[in-house]
Amino acid sequence: MALVNIPRLDLLNYTQGTAEQRQQFTQDIGKAFNETGFVTIANHGLDQALIEELYQVVPAFFNLPAATKEKYEFPELAGQRGYTTKGREKAKDSTTPDLKEFWQRGQTIVGETYSKTDFPDNPTVTELPRFNEITAEVYQKLENAGRQLLKAIATYLELEEDYFESKVINGNSILRAIHYFPIENPDALAPDAVRAGAHEDINLITLLIGASADGLEVMTKDGEWFPIKANGDDIVINVGDMLQRLTNNKLKSTTHRVVNPPRELMKTSRYSIPFFLHPKSEMSLACLDSCISEAYPKAYPDYTAGQYLDERLREIGLKM
Ligand SMILES: O=C(O)CCC(=O)C(=O)O
Numbered sequence: 312m313a314l315v316n317i318p319r320l321d322l323l324n325y326t327q328g329t330a331e332q333r334q335q336f337t338q339d340i341g342k343a344f345n346e347t348g349f350v351t352i353a354n355h356g357l358d359q360a361l362i363e364e365l366y367q368v369v370p371a372f373f374n375l376p377a378a379t380k381e382k383y384e385f386p387e388l389a390g391q392r393g394y395t396t397k398g399r400e401k402a403k404d405s406t407t408p409d410l411k412e413f414w415q416r417g418q419t420i421v422g423e424t425y426s427k428t429d430f431p432d433n434p435t436v437t438e439l440p441r442f443n444e445i446t447a448e449v450y451q452k453l454e455n456a457g458r459q460l461l462k463a464i465a466t467y468l469e470l471e472e473d474y475f476e477s478k479v480i481n482g483n484s485i486l487r488a489i490h491y492f493p494i495e496n497p498d499a500l501a502p503d504a505v506r507a508g509a510h511e512d513i514n515l516i517t518l519l520i521g522a523s524a525d526g527l528e529v530m531t532k533d534g535e536w537f538p539i540k541a542n543g544d545d546i547v548i549n550v551g552d553m554l555q556r557l558t559n560n561k562l563k564s565t566t567h568r569v570v571n572p573p574r575e576l577m578k579t580s581r582y583s584i585p586f587f588l589h590p591k592s593e594m595s596l597a598c599l600d601s602c603i604s605e606a607y608p609k610a611y612p613d614y615t616a617g618q619y620l621d622e623r624l625r626e627i628g629l630k631m
Pocket residue numbers: 489507512519521522527567568569582583584585
C-alpha cells in the first residue's frame with residue numbers, strides 16, 4: 312500500500328456521471344479516505360469568479376484596523392461566530408497558540424424552529440457589505456458540495472445514499488476564513504510557534520479552499536510529513552474525527568498541520584478558507600454496526616455530535 316493516496320477526483324462524475332462513473336467515484340473516495348483520509352476535488356460547484364471575490368473580501372476584512380475587527384469578537388460564543396484574534400486557538404496537544412486570526416460563519420436555519428443559543432446570528436461586517444454576501448454564498452455552495460460527497464461516502468459504507476442528509480441539513484457547520492499573518496520578527500518566535508499545529512479536524516468532513524498555497528502537510532503512516540498542494544481552484548477534502556468515530560476507524564482522520572514559510576517569505580500572509588461540515592448536535596456518533604467485527608472491535612464509546620464538539624472546543628481553548 313502506498314504511503315499516501317490523495318487522488319484528484321471530479322465531482323461531476325458523481326453528480327452527473329454514468330452509473331459506472333458514480334461507482335468509480337464512490338470507490339475512489341472510499342479507498343482514499345480509508346488509506347490517507349484526503350482527496351482533492353475538481354468541479355465542486357464554486358466558480359472561479361466566486362473564489363476570486365472571496366480572495367478579495369477575506370484579505371480586506373483582515374486589513375481592517377485591529378479595533379474594528381475586535382468589535383466582531385464574541386468570546387461568549389466560543390469563537391463560533393465572528394472574529395477570533397491572534398493568539399487564541401492552539402492545537403489540542405500544544406501549549407503555544409497558532410500564528411493565525413480567523414472569522415467564523417455559522418448556519419442560517421431555514422424551515423425549522425431553533426434556539427438562538429444554539430444558532431446565534433452571524434454578525435454583519437458593516438464596513439464591508441460584500442464580505443457578508445460572499446461568505447454566505449460560499450457557505451451554501453460548500454455545504455452543497457459536502458452533501459454530495461457524503462452521499463458518495465454513504466454509498467461506499469453500504470448505507471442508504473441519503474443517510475447523512477437529515478443529519479447535516481441545518482447542522483452545525485462552520486465556514487472559517489483564516490489569515491496566517493506575516494511573521495515580522497522570526498527570531499522572536501517561540502520555537503514551537505507554527506501557523507497551524509499538528510491536529511485532526513473535529514467534524515465529519517472538511518472542504519478546504521486555499522490549499523493551492525504552500526504550507527499544508529499531512530502525516531504519512533510512517534510518521535513523515537507530506538506536503539499537499541491543490542491544483543488551481545480545486546478544493547481539498549479530508550475526514551474529521553466524527554466520521555472516523557462513526558466508521559470505527561475505517562475512514563481515517565489524518566493528522567495535518569500548516570508550516571511556517573521559508574525565511575524569505577516570512578513577511579507574507581497566507582489565507583485559507585476551510586468549511587467544517589458538522590451534523591446536528593443530536594446525531595449519534597456510535598460506531599456503525601457494519602464497521603465493527605472481530606478484527607475491528609468497537610473502538611469508541613457512544614457519543615452524540617453535540618457532546619463530542621463541546622469536549623473538543625474546551626481542549627483547543629475556544630470554550631472555557
Ligand atoms: O490552512 C490550511 O491549509 C489548513 C487549515 C486547517 O487544517 C484547519 O483550520 O483545520
